Amino acid sequence: MSVDDFVSHAASKWLSEDGPESDIVISSRIRIARNVTDQAFPMLSSDEDKNRLIDAVERATQSEEAKAIGRFEMLRLETLSPIDRMVLVEKHLISPALIQVQGGAVLLRDDEEIAIMVNEEDHLRMQCLLPGYQLDEAYRLADRMDDLFEETLDFAFDEQKGYLTACPTNLGTGMRASVMLHLPALVWTEQINRILSAITHVGLTVRGIYGEGSDALGNLFQVSNQVTMGQSEEEILGNLHSVVRQIIEHERKARSFILQEARTRVEDRVCRSYGILAYARQIDSKESLQRLSDVRLGLDMGIIDGVSASILKELMVATQPGFLQKHNGHEMGPAERDARRASLIRERLRQQH
Amino acid sequence: MLCEECGKNPATVHYTEIVQGQKTEYHLCESCAQEKGVAAYEALAGPFSINQLLSGLLNFDPLVKQRMEMPKSECPNCGFTFQQFKQIGRFGCPQCYETFDPALDSLLKKIQSSDQHVGKVPKRSGGVVALRRQLDDLRQELQERIREEKYEEAARLRDRIRDLERQIKA
């Protein structure tokens, strides 16, 4: 693997493959924050400490146990071009904050399902990101990575406060579990705000991936646990599961409702959006996200076929500014990007047939 | 407030970044934030970085403020002060938690559902913690058995508790 392999393809495994319940659940993710005892948090640690940590993390991937988990590559952010860094952000492999810090690095498994940021806000932030509804699988993988690093690194841990993190909002388990959901029918039937506000009453948070509430672009929402302390990992996951299952059920009901009550309107919107994506010569990222959501809904509801299901996911990333520029090999202004975005979508849809 | 980047649209995305202890605030419109990849990421990352929220809480909630009066100096390990924590909502090193512990209880109860960790314990360094947790469970069970007058089971539990206590001491 090289840097280019990681940045030139939109298709991380979480993007290119479907998982369980993938008509509604786009991806499942676990993030775990850990810190070592013998260094200040990255905000205050020296360059020397940061390098030592990167080396120690890299060494931990040489063990037999690590090789059983997969092949890893360490990317130091300062060795990457600005566009390459942006692409890693758009693929959700690193945070924008990692780009801003000195001495940041990311350890990636070759399929990109595991991404471990080093020297971001915490010493380690491990992410496991799987396609579809695979929350428990993602946790098992993250837990295994945690155990692997714990063999050689001394993690800061307190009996009462749990794993110590730079920000007290992550204390305890240091874990954020989240699920990305595609909820077009709940938005269509205007039930979404009621459901979203109900969610916040049970210790979870929900956000639009691009934009808030019923204005969430692409009808994509992320549900995650709010607190990290006072609940075990199992309780956090159990709570999230029970809510996500209910949301899935509501979305399914809403889909069959709109199909029954407003079939022609749904078909018209899906096909209209498909037409625009297939023929437009200029499209901004906001419109493309919305149209891609419509097409994906049409596909999942059996209104259209002949398009791959992963199209929404893949194009969602591939039409973001950094990725577009990478694909095109140079920096572009908004107008050029909109034209380039439209042609990329046209090509991609044509390849489907 | 207008977006700092384009100066045209209203700024709806606000966040704070801290680089090398240097705090920078950003106020962007949705589209400029997306250009920067920030909005998308922040949304996906969920509440992982709600530092600005936290420092807001620390500084503006009179209840928290009152309970957190903390004349205490600085962390002996990293030199970080409580004043700095109140500004940026993050600590300097793991030892800061010990240094500023007395001021944290009310804050933790506010931002977390409890101030007691009940989840995973590290295998290597958490050995004794894990045993102690097991011990707590057994003691509780013992009380229940005694209440139920199941003395045979209680006796067995008492033996296991003694074993564990010996292990922890060793």
Ligand SMILES: [Zn+2]
């Ligand atoms: Zn702007």
Ligand SMILES: [Zn+2]
């Ligand atoms: Zn400190």
